[in-house]
Every structure is written in structure tokens, then in C-alpha cells.
Amino acid sequence: MTIHTANLLVELLVEELPPKALPQLGxxxxxxxxxxxxxxxxxxxxxxxxxYATPRRLAAHLTEVAARxxxxxxQLKLMPVSVGLDAHGQPTPALLKKLASLGVDTGDTAQxxxxxxxxxxxxxxxxxxxxxxxxxxxxxxxxxALDEALRRLPIPKVMTYxxxxxxxxxxFVRPAHGLVALHGDQVVPVQxxxxxxGRTTRGHRFEAARDPIELPHADAYAxxxxxxxxxxxxxxxxxxxxxxxxxxxxxxxxxxxxxxDDDALLDEVTALVxxxxxxxxxxxxxxLDVPQECLILTMKANQKYFPLLDxxxxxxxxxxxxxNITPADPSAVIGGNERVVRPRLADAKFFFDQxxxxxxxxxxxxxxxxxxxxxxxxxxxxxxxxxxxxRAIAARLGxxxxxxxxxxxxxxxxxxxxxxxxxxxxxxxxxxxxYYALHDGEDPRVAEAIExxxxxxxxxxxLPRGDVxxxxxxxxxLETLTGLFGIGQLPSGDKDPYALRRHALGVVxxxxxxxxxxxxxxxxxxxxxAFGERIRDPRAALRDFIDDRxxxxxxxxxxxxxxxxxxLALRPALLHEVPRRLAAVRAFAALxxxxxxxxxNKRVTNILxxxxxxxxxxxxxxxxxxxxAEQALHQALQSVQPLAEAAYARGDYTDSLxxxxxxxxxxxxxxxxxxxxxxxAALRANRLALLAALQRAMNRVADLARLAV
Numbered sequence: 001m002t003i004h005t006a007n008l009l010v011e012l013l014v015e016e017l018p019p020k021a022l023p024q025l026g027x028x029x030x031x032x033x034x035x036x037x038x039x040x041x042x043x044x045x046x047x048x049x050x051x052y053a054t055p056r057r058l059a060a061h062l063t064e065v066a067a068r069x070x071x072x073x074x075q076l077k078l079m080p081v082s083v084g085l086d087a088h089g090q091p092t093p094a095l096l097k098k099l100a101s102l103g104v105d106t107g108d109t110a111q112x113x114x115x116x117x118x119x120x121x122x123x124x125x126x127x128x129x130x131x132x133x134x135x136x137x138x139x140x141x142x143x144x145a146l147d148e149a150l151r152r153l154p155i156p157k158v159m160t161y162x163x164x165x166x167x168x169x170x171x172f173v174r175p176a177h178g179l180v181a182l183h184g185d186q187v188v189p190v191q192x193x194x195x196x197x198g199r200t201t202r203g204h205r206f207e208a209a210r211d212p213i214e215l216p217h218a219d220a221y222a223x224x225x226x227x228x229x230x231x232x233x234x235x236x237x238x239x240x241x242x243x244x245x246x247x248x249x250x251x252x253x254x255x256x257x258x259x260x261d262d263d264a265l266l267d268e269v270t271a272l273v274x275x276x277x278x279x280x281x282x283x284x285x286x287x288l289d290v291p292q293e294c295l296i297l298t299m300k301a302n303q304k305y306f307p308l309l310d311x312x313x314x315x316x317x318x319x320x321x322x323x324n325i326t327p328a329d330p331s332a333v334i335g336g337n338e339r340v341v342r343p344r345l346a347d348a349k350f351f352f353d354q355x356x357x358x359x360x361x362x363x364x365x366x367x368x369x370x371x372x373x374x375x376x377x378x379x380x381x382x383x384x385x386x387x388x389x390x391r392a393i394a395a396r397l398g399x400x401x402x403x404x405x406x407x408x409x410x411x412x413x414x415x416x417x418x419x420x421x422x423x424x425x426x427x428x429x430x431x432x433x434x435y436y437a438l439h440d441g442e443d444p445r446v447a448e449a450i451e452x453x454x455x456x457x458x459x460x461x462x463l464p465r466g467d468v469x470x471x472x473x474x475x476x477x478l479e480t481l482t483g484l485f486g487i488g489q490l491p492s493g494d495k496d497p498y499a500l501r502r503h504a505l506g507v508v509x510x511x512x513x514x515x516x517x518x519x520x521x522x523x524x525x526x527x528x529x530a531f532g533e534r535i536r537d538p539r540a541a542l543r544d545f546i547d548d549r550x551x552x553x554x555x556x557x558x559x560x561x562x563x564x565x566x567x568l569a570l571r572p573a574l575l576h577e578v579p580r581r582l583a584a585v586r587a588f589a590a591l592x593x594x595x596x597x598x599x600x601n602k603r604v605t606n607i608l609x610x611x612x613x614x615x616x617x618x619x620x621x622x623x624x625x626x627x628x629a630e631q632a633l634h635q636a637l638q639s640v641q642p643l644a645e646a647a648y649a650r651g652d653y654t655d656s657l658x659x660x661x662x663x664x665x666x667x668x669x670x671x672x673x674x675x676x677x678x679x680x681a682a683l684r685a686n687r688l689a690l691l692a693a694l695q696r697a698m699n700r701v702a703d704l705a706r707l708a709v
Contacts (some may be wrong), residue, residue: 001109001172002373004067005065005066005067006062006064006065006183006218007061007064007065007183007184007219007299008065008138008147008181008188009060009061010035010142010220011058011178011179011180011201012057012058012059012179013176013179013180013202014058014175014176014177015056015174015176015177016055016056016174016272016367017053017173019173019268019271019326020156020267021154021156022235022271023155024653025058025309026053027051028149028152028154029053029060029149030049030051031049031051031148031163031685032145033060033145033149034049034060034062035149035175036144036145036148036149037065037141037142037145037513040136040145040293041069041135041136042065042066042068042138042142043062043064043065044064046061046064047063047065049248050220052235053661054231054233054235054274055273055274056202057219057345059180060234061218061219061221061222065183067183068135068136068137069133069137070135071134072135073130074130074131074132074373075129075623076079076102076128076129076130076131077096077126077128078098078126080127081125081126084127085127086389091106091112091116093268096112097418098199098231099129101467104131115130116129116404117129117130119259119364125524133265138188139188143190143191146192149463150172150192150193153173153224155173156173159172159173161175161350163194164194168194170193171662176192176193176194176195177650178193178195178198178200179193179196179197180201180215181196181198182215182217182221184218185216185218193351199216199217200212200213200214200215202229203231204229204230204274208228208229208230208231209227209228209229209230209325213229214227220236221233221463230273230274230277230598232276235270238273239270242269242270242273242322242420243274245276245278246262246306246322247279248278248620252387253316253318255310255311256311257308257310257316257318258309259306259307259309259558260300260307260309261526264448265300265306268304269304269322272324273322273324275326275651276322276323276324276325276611277322277323277324278320278321278322278324278335279320279321279333280318280320281321281337281341281347282318282338283338283342283509285304286313287345287346287348287349288317289349290345290352291352291432291435292315294348294413294421294425294428294432295307295348296315297425297428298348299319299345300342303341303344303583304322305319305321307319307320307342308320321333321337327568336567337510338507348421348424349423350421351406354420355420355432355436356436356439360412360415360440360442361411361412361416361434361440363418363419365380365410366533367414367418367517367618368380368413368457368528369640370386370417370418372419374681375487376483376484376487379414382414382479383410383411384478385483385506385530386410386413386475387407387410387411387475388530389475389526389530390406390409390471390472390475391403391406391407391410392473393405393406393523394468394471394528396522397467397518402467402468404601405449405468406468406471406475407450408443408446408673409445409446409453410475411440411569412433412446413449414452415433415436416428416432416436416450417429419432419436429454430450430452430454433450433451434448435449445468446464446468448464448466448468449467449470449473450472451465452464452466452472452473453469453475453476455469455506456502456503456505458615459502461506463513463514465642470510473506474507474523477504477506478527479525479527479530480500480527481503481504481527482530482531482535482538482542484500485500485535486535486536486537486540487535487536490541490545493661500545504546505549505553507523508546508550508575511574511577512575515566515576516576517574517576518574518576519573519574520543520575521543521573521639524543525539550575550663551565552562554578559582559586563589564582565706566585566703566704566706567700567701567707568583568646568703569584570699579699580651581702583654584656584657584702585657585701585707588704590658591658593664594661594707595702595707595708596664596667596668597660597661597663597698598667598704600667600671601703601704601705601708601709602705603671604694604698607676607691608692611688615681615685615686615688617686617688618687618689619649619693620686620689620690621686622634623680624673625686626683629666629669629672629673630674632666632669632670633667633669633670633694635666635695636662636665636666637663637693637694639696640697641664641693644660644700646657648700648701655703656701657702657704660697660698660704676688
């Protein structure tokens with residue numbers, strides 16, 4: 001049977017959708033729709049999906065969709081022959097009831113018996129019923145797919161509205177006003193949200209050349225909307241057009257200007273317009289006396305503008321607006337946006353001027369009235385703990401000067417939380433602290449640390465710039481991790497409300513990338529001591545958590561899981577050694593002897609694990625080495641171990657592991673000809689001691705047994 005295929009278009013016309021959710025809504029709508037049609041046999045695996053999303057519509061275009069799915073042969077297993085047929089071979093009541101439940105006409109039992117198929121499954125002879133299930137029509141299948149797509153939309157918040165009949169209510173993200181379903185040039189009769197599908201849609205609210213717009217064919221959707229509706233339906237195309245216009249507008253301004261680079265802002269603005277038109281606006285240059293971070297944030301967060309930076313990255317007094325209309329004379333639009341932004345910038349200037357009337361230090365006492373956590377006390381208590389941790393870390397990294405600066409930075413680090421600017425824009429905490437500290441005449445290193453102690457704020461973010469910032473950032477993150485782990489507030493699944501995973505990774509990055517000679521267990525001891533009796537001891541769980549974040553990070557960097565497991569199994573105290581250990585393990589794994597030695601190490605580990613610790617001699621007694629193979633292994637170990645230890649001591653982990661290659665032959669010979677678990681207890685204990693010495697020599701850099709396949 002030949003099945004007619006054509007391309008399919010489905011569009012849902014709605015009121016303005018939430019902009020931050022629009023990309024996900026558009027992608028989910030098309031994906032679920034296509035997956036459902038494929039599952040029903042109405043679209044093949046090669047059918048190409050194109051999704052569209054604008055503030056007022058979600059749409060999907062799918063190629064080669066069948067008008068009707070192919071019929072399917074179905075084999076239904078019924079029951080054992082002994083249950084389904086009586087002694088005369090006629091259907092039993094149990095079988096007739098089963099067939100009736102499947103929709104089979106059971107009136108003619110003779111015909112039923114003829115259509116039953118017997119097959120042995122290896123245990124018993126069973127009865128089967130073979131039938132053909134008609135393929136779903138597109139109308140049936142699309143209705144099912146559309147219902148599923150709407151049900152599974154990742155809607156951030158559902159609203160309820162009433163249909164035109166005044167009786168029925170609909171629950172959806174926004175009120176829906178139109179539904180299009182075209183299979184080629186034919187309307188597919190489906191319904192959704194109280195709407196019946198047709199072929200008409202609507203374009204831009206103000207600039208459409210025609211309203212409503214009739215779509216002649218599924219393949220004409222994007223082109224017709226652009227030509228007659230003044231709408232760029234594709235989210236990606238609209239985003240690219242905005243980027244192009246932003247770059248062109250910045251070039252017209254000249255002076256090497258460029259719009260601020262912000263993907264999240266670009267996505268949000270793309271979700272706010274259907275026909276983008278970028279315009280250049282400006283504000284009073286006097287506002288540039290306010291820190292540019294404040295001005296940039298208020299323009300981006302409140303107005304969705306793109307500030308313009310000069311060639312040196314400094315904010316200019318010009319900004320770009322992405323308008324949804326394209327008037328012949330844009331002066332009114334430009335003037336309106338310039339009037340709107342002025343009070344926003346004036347507020348920022350007012351906050352900045354008011355905040356500078358009080359020294360940052362004068363706000364520290366107020367932190368004692370700000371609750372940090374009901375089990376961990378106030379921000380003031382937290383400042384004291386961070387200070388204690390910072391002083392201890394600074395004492396280990398530097399002299400009195402570093403301790404003094406770290407203590408001062410810790411005292412002032414959270415004071416800007418009580419400023420008007422940070423109260424209005426929490427994203428500026430730390431940043432404003434630096435500005436106010438500099439205004440108060442604080443040491444620039446202290447001011448820099450106040451800003452940097454939140455770093456790294458996100459994956460790939462820069463680390464603190466100076467030693468004071470590193471000390472304070474470590475102290476702050478360790479205090480957060482220790483306190484919350486100490487009261488049982490651990491991350492669970494994908495829930496991490498206190499960003500503890502990010503804090504742990506920040507600690508890891510600073511210890512490794514700055515090559516800090518700070519043992520992790522010692523840092524945890526310092527942090528726990530700062531809390532006194534306020535928390536339960538979280539060191540074991542916290543060490544596991546930090547090691548887990550380190551392992552995830554290393555695997556993301558391209559290290560094999562076996563390499564990571566081999567190194568981290570030894571729980572190295574100094575995390576900055578981990579990259580060199582990993583490099584050594586990778587070099588060792590490339591040696592011809594590596595596989596055999598790793599396997600031998602795993603065998604040694606298993607033998608020692610099963611042995612009673614008391615049965616292992618404290619050291620090897622040379623007089624009890626009876627077999628030539630165990631004597632040769634002991635001699636080889638005596639020769640190799642000093643070389644490996646010397647390389648390890650000077651930090652050359654690659655050479656330390658390379659020395660172990662000489663042990664392959666004697667280790668192989670030992671296991672080929674020596675019985676470790678000898679009947680003689682003294683011999684057995686001595687051979688176990690030899691294996692323990694071998695294990696210690698091989699596992700200084702990493703647990704090589706983890707490399708065994």
C-alpha cells in the first residue's frame with residue numbers, strides 16, 4: 001500500500017510568552033510533537049524537524065509525514081494450550097473471555113479455533129492470536145501528539161482563562177488565540193485549548209501587511225510570515241539578525257565601540273521581539289562618574305539595553321535598544337528610551353553618593369543584626385569565622401603582612417551587603433565593596449580582595465587576582481561548606497540551593513591552579529575549629545564531597561576515569577600535585593609493562609585484603625626467602641625502590657613510576673612459581689610482607705591496581 005507523505009506544520013498562536021522560557025518552550029513543543037509522530041509510525045527517523053518560537057507563537061515543521069501509518073502485524077500471547085482448549089480442541093470459557101477483552105468476535109468458535117496459533121516457548125505450548133492493527137490516521141496521530149506536546153511543555157507558571165463560550169476554563173502558560181495544522185496544503189482537523197485548526201495566523205501586531213494571514217502550504221510558513229506578517233519566526237534567525245544589527249550600529253558609532261557581550265541578555269531580547277530594529281541612544285555623560293558596573297547592570301536588568309563599551313572596555317554614554325517596531329522616523333522611539341533610562345541612572349548615582357557618606361567599616365556592626373542562617377547565626381558571626389580561617393591560612397602562606405591584610409579584608413568583605421546599591425542590585429556585592437573601600441582609603445590589596453573573594457562565581461570564571469584575595473576566597477568558601485555540611489544541609493540530586501558544588505570546585509581550582517602548599521585535611525581542620533561546638537564534625541563527608549567535585553572536573557578535562565580513580569584513591573593532601581600525578585599515571589599507562597604491573601598490583605591488593613593483618617610480618621626476613629623467584633623479586637625491589645623514592649621526593653612522579661617497569665619480570669616470575677599462602681606460617685608471613693613492600697613501592701604516586709582492566 002502506497003502511503004501519501006507531505007511536510008507538516010503546526011502553529012499555536014498565543015499572547016506574549018515569558019521571554020526567559022521561550023527557547024525551551026519552542027524546542028520542547030517541536031521535539032515532543034515529532035517524537036510522538038515517529039513513535040506512531042507517521043514520521044520516519046529521518047524526518048527533519050524545524051522549530052519556531054516568537055513572543056506570540058510556538059510552531060514546528062516536520063518533513064515527510066504520512067497521511068496514515070502503515071498497518072502493523074501484532075502477535076498476542078494468550079495462555080497455555082492446556083488452559084485455552086478443552087479435550088476436544090475447542091476454546092474454553094477462559095480463552096473466550098480473553099479474546100473478547102481484545103475485541104475479537106467470539107461468536108464462531110470453529111473459526112476461532114482455526115485462527116489460533118500454537119507455539120512452544122521451551123517450557124510449555126502456548127496459544128497466540130495474530131491480527132493486523134490498522135495504522136493511525138494523521139488526524140488521530142497528530143491529535144495525540146499535540147495533546148502530549150502541550151502537556152509536557154516546561155511551563156514556568158500556568159494561568160487559567162475562560163473560553164469565549166463563557167463556560168469552559170483552560171489552563172495554559174498564556175491565552176491561546178489560534179491553531180494551524182497543515183499537511184502539505186491540507187488542513188488537519190485537530191483541536192487544542194478550545195481551538196480548532198485552520199490555515200490562518202496573524203503577523204506583527206503593528207506592522208503586518210495583512211491580517212489575518214492565510215498560509216497556502218506547510219512549507220510556506222516562515223516565508224509568508226516574513227513577507228506578509230513582518231515576523232521572523234525562527235528564534236535562531238532572529239537572534240543572528242539582532243547580533244548583526246548590534247555590530248552594525250556599534251560600527252556606526254565608531255571609536256572601536258562594541259556592544260556588551262551577554263548571551264543571556266541576547267536570548268531574552270530575542271524572545272521579546274518579532275521584528276528586531278536596533279537603535280542608538282545616549283544618556284548624560286555625567287552619569288559616567290558612577291561605577292560602570294552599576295550603570296551596565298541597571299541598563300541590562302531593568303531596560304534590556306545593550307551598553308556600548310569603547311576599545312578599552314570602558315562604558316560610553318551610548319547604548320543600543322532592540323525595538324520591535326521600525327518607524328520611518330525613529331526619533332520618538334529613541335527619545336522615549338532615553339527618557340526612561342535617565343531616572344534609572346539617577347537612582348544608581350543617588351545610591352552611590354549616599355553610600356559613600358559612611359565608611360565601609362561603620363557598617364560592620366550592623367551585620368550582627370542580619371541573620372545568615374538560623375542554625376549558623378548572623379552575618380556578623382560569619383565574618384568572625386571567616387576572619388579566623390583567613391588569618392590561619394595567611395599565616396601558612398606568608399608573613400605578618402599577609403595576615404594583617406587578610407584580617408582587614410575579612411572584616412570588611414560583607415559590609416557592602418548593608419549599602420543601598422547592593423540592596424538594589426545584589427549582583428554587585430563585592431564589586432561595590434571594592435569601590436567603597438578605595439574611597440575610604442583602604443589598602444588597594446584589601447579592596448581587591450573584597451571584590452575577589454566571591455570568585456570564581458561560575459564555571460570558567462577568573463580566580464582572585466592577589467594573595468589576599470585568594471586567602472579570603474578560600475576562607476569564605478571553606479566557612480560556607482563547613483557550616484552547611486556541619487548542620488546537614490548537603491546538596492541532593494540536582495538541588496544545591498547554597499551552591500556548595502560551586503564553592504567546592506572554587507576551593508579545588510585555587511589550590512591547584514595557584515599551586516598552594518596547603519594540605520586539604522589541614523584546611524578542613526582550620527575551618528571546623530572556627531565553628532567550635534556549633535556544628536557536628538563534617539570533615540569526612542566534606543572531604544568526600546570535594547574529592548568528588550575534583551573527580552568530575554578532571555573527567556570533564558579529558559582524563560580517563562581509571563586515571564582519576566588511581567590518583568584520588570590515595571587521597572593526596574596537596575591537591576596541586578594531582579595534575580602531575582595524573583600526567584605520571586598517563587605516561588606509565590603507555591609503557592609496555594603497565595598492564596601486567598597493574599594486574600599484578602590488583603592481585604597483590606586482593607591477597608593482602610584477604611590476609612589477616614596479624615599474619616603479615618613487619619618486615620621481610622631475607623633468610624626466609626627460599627625460592628629463587630622471591631629472592632629475585634626482593635633484590636629487584638631493593639634496587640628499584642630507592643630510585644623510585646628519590647624521584648618521588650623531588651616531585652618527578654613520572655620518573656618514579658617509570659622505575660617500576662623493571663619489576664615486571666620478577667613480579668611475573670614470583671606469581672608463576674611461588675605459593676604465597678604456604679603451609680609454613682613463617683614463610684607465609686614473610687611472603688605477605690614482601691608483597692606489602694611491593695604494594696607500598698608501587699602505590700606511592702597512585703593506586704595502580706585501579707588501572708587494571
